[in-house]
Amino acid sequence: MITADLALEVKGLTKFYGERVCALDHVSLSVRRGEWIAIMGPSGSGKTTFLNIISCLDRPSQGEVLVNGKDITRLTREELTRFRRETVGLVFQQFHLIPYLNAVENVMLAQYFHSMADEAEARQALERVGLGGRVHHLPSQLSGGEQQRVCLARALINSPGLLLADEPTGNLDKANEDLVMRIFQERRREGYTIIMVTHDPEIAGMADRIVRFDHGHVVAETHNQVAEATRA
Amino acid sequence: MRRRILGRSFRNRKARLALAMLSVVLGASLVAALVNLSLDIPQKASSQLRAYGANILVLPAAPPGSDVAYIPESGLGYLEGADLAPSIVGYTPYLYGQVEIDGQRVVLAGVRLDTVARTSPWWRVTGGGVWEVGSGMGAVVGAQVAEKLQLALDREFSVKYGNNIRTFRVAGIVSTGAAEESQVFVDLKAAQELMALEGKVGLVQVSALTGPRPLSQLSQLIEQGMPGVEARVMGQIASAEARVLGKVQLLMALVAALILIASGLVILSTMTTTLLERTTEIGLMKALGASDLRVAELFGAEIGIIAAGSGVVGYLLGYMIALFIGRQVFASSVSPRPAAFLVTLASAILVTLVGSTPPLRRAMKIDPALTLRGE
């Protein structure tokens, strides 16, 4: 099996919650390195469950999941944690910043868990997302868009290569959405693999491929020629 | 970075931490007071007995009046011997006799004027210091006798015993609030000569420490070492003190145990609240790749600060409580004890650890996938 150029390879992925709820039902999907995937689908269709499993936060009930060619279904909890901090950057709809740490400290936290905190580097990461003037603000002193950009800086600080985002613009107004999406587009140009859950067709339009989920199945895959063309 | 996170986290939660700490401080301070008192008071109480005077009375075994109702003075050396060291603080032999002074019947006691102060430290002697031990002429006159017979300081007076008469000079007047005030004290040798009882004493008052050996054991030793005597423990004061101390200790131990249990519960509830408040935070940290160690660290630092802080503060507070109880109940000061500090710190750590363990284990089990789902 040649997987070297695949960032993600999922085969027959099934996830049960308890006996009854089947959140994912034999999902298969391959994602090339540097590809941007948009995942769409109604609420409850299994999108978050899918992201949680490929980000090593949750375990599948069945199936194969290879991230960067590594089978993560057999890793212990500790190994999953280590693999996640090396490989994956996470962006959430609710931002999830630590309320008592300021912007730069929130970014440094990810560095600290990964290896070693480096304030200068964390500050630079904030400058890159346009928050050079907000480094010492607490999350409560930042707008939603600014918080999401801190979250992005945090997700990117350890150069994980794979950026997973669950409705990252779900809580943002249009102006902030544009700012945040511009950052994703820049990262894609740098070669990041991006898998993003979104409800917004316009945002999905920026991806190379749109994958539709419904009732735990992948029901459609659409290649976005325009995006691919722009990229090429 | 760790210090930075912890610092921010503490500042964010100082009210709650202070409350948790306060509860452990209360328990720890009682432990400190208890241990400090327990270590310090028995010794202090024992040396305090010296202040209370004699606690063993050595009497001739035969009934008074019979020919052998005296103790040979030569046998008293045993009280200073190695058998009884270091328990015996001092002793005073007494030889009593009824004498006449100015036609009045008075009890005369021959004592060793130089040691009587040790066995009867409560004596208040005016004009004392001129005890004229050497000449054998000095007399310490009880206050009532002095008043009745108008015996002022330095006055000479004659004492009649049978056909013998001897002259003494008032060297001091003693007030004790007890029977001594109607007696006259002279040098043992002079009294022996006056009563023609050379080398004999009637009884011996012994001051002994209770620390090294129980008094009952001491009195047995004395009876074995000095044939023909009976040694009676007079330590009512001593055993009453010991009983009070025992009760105070028991009470404090009970209260300390209850308060420690209560502090453990407060810690448990505080840490559980902390855990609930921080579930999302911990889930997030795990999602960001925090190892179990990093998560434990966050709680561990709080646990450590509560334990160490309340151990130290509790000890200081407890020492003050011990000082207070020592002063109020035992009229004795209490010295700080390193052992008490260690015991206090250990109990603070133990209580905090026991109270924090269940929430800590739950924190370890927090599932990041669940907590981040939000909604």
Ligand SMILES: Nc1ncnc2c1ncn2[C@@H]1O[C@H](COP(=O)(O)OP(=O)(O)O)[C@@H](O)[C@H]1O
């Ligand atoms: N922890 C859970 N326990 C039980 N059911 C769950 C749990 N998480 C998700 N589900 C169920 O799994 C299905 C997929 O959920 P989710 O992946 O969150 O969907 P989406 O993100 O597409 O809205 C839903 O039916 C949801 O109710």
Ligand SMILES: [Mg+2]
């Ligand atoms: Mg979802």
